[in-house]
Amino acid sequence: MGALPRETIVDVLERRLREDILAGRHPAGSYLPPERELADGFGVTRTTLKHAFGRLAQSGLLETRHGVGTRVRDFLRLGGADLLPMLVRHSPDWIGEVFEVRRGIGALIAERAAARATAADIAELRRLLAAVADADGGDPAQLADAEVHRALARATGNRVYVLLTNTLFNAYLPVRAALAGPFEDARTAHDRLAPVVEAVAARDPQTARRAAGHYLSATERIMLEGLARSGARRGDAS
Structure with missing residues (x-):
C-alpha cells in the first residue's frame, strides 16, 4: 500500500x-x-x-x-471537454448532460462500427466482451465494459470518436464508484452489452444503433439511481 x-x-x-x-x-x-x-x-x-x-x-x-x-x-x-472531470467533481448535475451526449454519441459509434468494422475489430470486440463476463466483481466489470466501448470507437476507423469516448469516460471518473450499479453482476453486464457487439459483428448498422440506444438508456437509468442513492447517503451523513 x-x-x-x-x-x-x-x-x-x-x-x-x-x-x-x-x-x-x-x-x-x-x-x-x-x-x-x-x-x-x-x-x-x-x-x-x-x-x-x-x-x-x-x-x-x-x-x-x-x-x-x-x-x-x-x-x-x-473551454473544451477536458474540463468535464473538474465540472462533474464540482457538481454532479453535469452528469445528466454527459449522459445525454453519451446516448447520442454511443448510438452513432455503434452504427458506424457496424458499417466499418474489420474482421480483426470484431474478434477484438468479442474477446473484450467475454472479459466482461469473466470479471471478478463490479469494478473490474465496469472497467472491462469501458474497454468494449473503446474498441467500438476504434472500429469506426475515426480517431475523433475514440477521443470523444475517452473524454466521456474521463468525465465519469470523479463519481465512478456511484455508477457501478450496471456492473455489479458481471454476467448480467455482459448480456446487456452483447446485442451491441453481435449487431456490429453482423454488420447491421441500424440494429447496432438500436441495440446501443437500448443499452445506453438502461445503464443510464441504473447509474443515475445509484448516483441519487450516493447523494442521499452524503446528505444523511452531513
Missing part, C-alpha cells in the same frame, strides 16, 4: 478558488482582486497564490495579463 497523498496549501487554495469560480462568485470575464489583497485574505504568501493561479490557468479557468491582472475565463464559451 502506498502512502496517502497529503494536501499542500497550494492544493487547498486552488480548490477554494476553483469552487468560487465555478459557483459564480467570480463571474466569467471579471478580474480577481489584486494579488496582495487575495493573499492577505487567504492568509498565504503571494508565491503560494501565484502557484494556485498557475494551476487554474492551466486548467482553463484563469488568464493572467502582466500589468493588468488575473481574469476569469469564460470556460463555457472558450
Whole structure:
C-alpha cells in the first residue's frame, strides 16, 4: 500500500478558488482582486497564490495579463471537454448532460462500427466482451465494459470518436464508484452489452444503433439511481 497523498496549501487554495469560480462568485470575464489583497485574505504568501493561479490557468479557468491582472475565463464559451472531470467533481448535475451526449454519441459509434468494422475489430470486440463476463466483481466489470466501448470507437476507423469516448469516460471518473450499479453482476453486464457487439459483428448498422440506444438508456437509468442513492447517503451523513 502506498502512502496517502497529503494536501499542500497550494492544493487547498486552488480548490477554494476553483469552487468560487465555478459557483459564480467570480463571474466569467471579471478580474480577481489584486494579488496582495487575495493573499492577505487567504492568509498565504503571494508565491503560494501565484502557484494556485498557475494551476487554474492551466486548467482553463484563469488568464493572467502582466500589468493588468488575473481574469476569469469564460470556460463555457472558450473551454473544451477536458474540463468535464473538474465540472462533474464540482457538481454532479453535469452528469445528466454527459449522459445525454453519451446516448447520442454511443448510438452513432455503434452504427458506424457496424458499417466499418474489420474482421480483426470484431474478434477484438468479442474477446473484450467475454472479459466482461469473466470479471471478478463490479469494478473490474465496469472497467472491462469501458474497454468494449473503446474498441467500438476504434472500429469506426475515426480517431475523433475514440477521443470523444475517452473524454466521456474521463468525465465519469470523479463519481465512478456511484455508477457501478450496471456492473455489479458481471454476467448480467455482459448480456446487456452483447446485442451491441453481435449487431456490429453482423454488420447491421441500424440494429447496432438500436441495440446501443437500448443499452445506453438502461445503464443510464441504473447509474443515475445509484448516483441519487450516493447523494442521499452524503446528505444523511452531513
